[in-house]
Amino acid sequence: MPSDLFDLTDKVAIVSGAAQGMGRAIALAIAGAGAHLILVDRNEAGARRTADGITATRAIVSGTDVSQPAEIRELFHTLDREFGRIDFLANVAGESIMAAPEDISLEDVEQVWRNLVLGRFCACQEAGRRMLKAGGGSILNIGSIASVTALGRGHIAYGMAMGAVVQMTRELSTEWAAAGVRVNAVLPAQVLNPGLEQRIAENPALRDKFLSGIPAGRFGHPDDIRGLAVLLASDASKWITGAIIPMDGGNLAMNAGGSPRRPAQ
16 A cells, blocks of 8 residues: 555546556556546557556546547546546647658648647646646646757757647646646656657667766666656645656756766776
């Protein structure tokens, strides 16, 4: 059993991107602390595999497309019918499109915005309305180090969108804090997932490029989010809101000209 400080027994959560990566890790972590969940992913088979790993609490699956507000609203109607409350929302899902700034189409920029900004805001709005009525709740937005620094290499649409996610988090936390609704963001650096692994396979030089900027000397793993997720979902963080939390192995702390000290071999 979790300690009372981190106990989520009978709390209700929605986690998007729950089929794999950080979404799956968050879902399993908060379920382990006692929460019931709606697992959201267009990959419903993957989300069901995540649900299969949850046995002590209730988990249902939704194939909601987070770029479509009408589907998000229907998701929350399902929440109302099945659980009647929401205590924690984790906005994880959302794809990007990479292209040079001079080449990317406006349609692709708009799609990235719908995936990463509009969908997150719509989910925050729906969750926030319910949390305000209930007198409390917690929202976690997954951003990126690209929210606050530039990555280059065709990340223009992604960087703009993630910058908006950070500012959205700050604005919502300011608007809702007095009513007991907390909104925070976690900014991961390079976390190994199928997409990143494919990029490194296509361009092996990226591996050393990325690792040279991570003082911890390793890539992130989806499980690295587990402790933060339980903390932010629980009363252990009840006076934390508007926080922009790097999860980056020291990446943002290091000057661009810095050199990580590596252990002697």
